[in-house]
Amino acid sequence: MNNFAFYSPTEFVFGKGTESQTAELVKKYKGTKVMIVYGGGSVVRSGLLDKVKKYLDEAGIAHVELGGIQPNPTDPKVYEGIELGRREGIDFLLPVGGGSVIDTAKAIAMGIPYEGDFWDFYMNKVVPEKAIPLGVVLTIPAAGSEGSGNTVITKLDGLKKLSVRTHGLLRPTFAVMNPELTYTLPAWQTACGVTDMMAHIMERYFTNTEDQEVPDRMCEGTLKAIITEALRVMKEPENYGARANLMWAGTIAHNGTCGVGAVEDWASHFMEHEVSAVYDVTHGAGLAVIFPAWLTYMASHNVGKVAQYAHQVWDVPESDDKKAMALEGVTRLKSFFHAIGMPVTFKELGIEHPDIDLLVKKLHENKGEYVGNYVRLNAQATREIYELANQ
Structure with missing residues (x-):
């Protein structure tokens, strides 16, 4: 076994009904204006998105939305999210969904404080040093992005699908994990x-x-x-x-x-x-x-x-x-x-x-x-x- 450094700071809140703790966790990790990132279909149909917004409203936490994230997430939504986040002055990202949504939120988190093109990180031109914090409400167990410091995005120009792997910078502050939310997965x-x-x-x-x-x-x-x-x-x-x-x-x-x-x-x-x-x-x-x-x-x-x-x-x-x-x-x-x-x-x-x-x-x-x-x-x-x- 080689020498290693292992750092896993994410707080995992696991079990039935745990999504009700979302706003409490956002506050715990100093979020005051949140960007909710989601795909669209299941989180809307199931009512989960409305629940999350209700929890944030009741806690007095301002929020904006970025929906429509697709599987195999691509760069246009990242650019859209970076622009929205800067314009609205968001200080916390809240992806509600699976790996594609979380990976997109991580790319946005790196891109907002960076003066250049976020794609520089994926091309290994620059090592990310700052990121907006994020928490996760997980609905699809697969990618493991709720507990990793990694993100994968496809750039449509040239169809380049590349990753960024960080030791700790992009690990979510918390991950809400209710297995009941996965019952309706095809x-x-x-x-x-x-x-x-x-x-x-x-x-x-x-x-x-x-x-x-x-x-x-x-x-x-x-x-x-x-x-x-x-x-x-x-x-x-x-x-x-x-x-x-x-x-x-x-x-x-x-x-x-x-x-x-x-x-x-x-x-x-x-x-x-x-x-x-x-x-x-x-x-x-x-x-x-x-x-x-x-x-x-x-x-x-x-x-x-x-x-x-x-x-x-x-x-x-x-x-x-x-x-x-x-x-x-x-x-x-x-x-x-x-x-x-x-x-x-x-x-x-x-x-x-x-x-x-x-x-x-x-x-x-x-x-x-x-x-x-x-x-x-x-x-x-x-x-x-x-x-x-x-x-």
């Missing part, structure tokens, strides 16, 4: 969230760093819990216990707990970002296609941890043939994805003829000659993985 959205949180764990699990006994067991145990609860929630969408376990799993999958002391990978995420940027597919569904292909490639290039994953997570019997173990683990992962309604090939994702040349080109233009750390992947290697996803 099965597809629930499954995409499950896939996303599993991928967040696996990006940390597949490492060459030695002596990761505690993080490894945390990763494996959390993955097994997600698998169990995902199958349960597909049959019983209003099972509170299953929804609660999945909601908390999404948070710990991405708040850094599972990856302490390790050199993480992230190649699969980078490869999927190009897919969802070009084809506008749901991020979790794209990961369900890319990750099994990445694992298949790794079975021939760095099999050790993949065989361990197959045994510990998918109960593949131990064998001297590590590659066979690894590939059986991939088969069981694909079967699970199919069981929850996820695609595992480009064709199943709805992309009949993916432009692999374009995906490889954009990936390495955005991320450099090599991506990933478990095995350093050049353009030839990433092309092979994209081709495996197309079989």
Whole structure:
């Protein structure tokens, strides 16, 4: 295990009816004029948005709204939010929704105090030093953005989907997490969230760093819990216990707990970002296609941890043939994805003829000659993985 610094200052307020504490928490963290950021559909139809506004009104907290955030959030809404925030003098951001809404709010939070173009942060031209504080009312367990210092935005000009990762600056001050708010999520959205949180764990699990006994067991145990609860929630969408376990799993999958002391990978995420940027597919569904292909490639290039994953997570019997173990683990992962309604090939994702040349080109233009750390992947290697996803 390597030296590490772990900082997770977010206050998690978890359980039934906890959204009623939103205004109290905004006050606790010094918010006096709030920008509520949301997508539109479910938070409006469910009445949650009106509830949040009512809580703020009753507490005497002024607020403005920025709605219409779409999945795979793009830069125009960020620019709109920065302009609105500056004009209205907001001092606190309150995203109500899932990862896309939270990531947009984080980009706005960095952009308001910055004199240049917020996209400078995503292009690694500038390291963010200031941000407006934010709190979260979570409605979709998936991205883990409610507990991370990360944000992902797509710039429409050039379809560049890039991330900013901070140690602590962009971590929300609080996250309100009521599993009941997820009861009405469509099965597809629930499954995409499950896939996303599993991928967040696996990006940390597949490492060459030695002596990761505690993080490894945390990763494996959390993955097994997600698998169990995902199958349960597909049959019983209003099972509170299953929804609660999945909601908390999404948070710990991405708040850094599972990856302490390790050199993480992230190649699969980078490869999927190009897919969802070009084809506008749901991020979790794209990961369900890319990750099994990445694992298949790794079975021939760095099999050790993949065989361990197959045994510990998918109960593949131990064998001297590590590659066979690894590939059986991939088969069981694909079967699970199919069981929850996820695609595992480009064709199943709805992309009949993916432009692999374009995906490889954009990936390495955005991320450099090599991506990933478990095995350093050049353009030839990433092309092979994209081709495996197309079989």
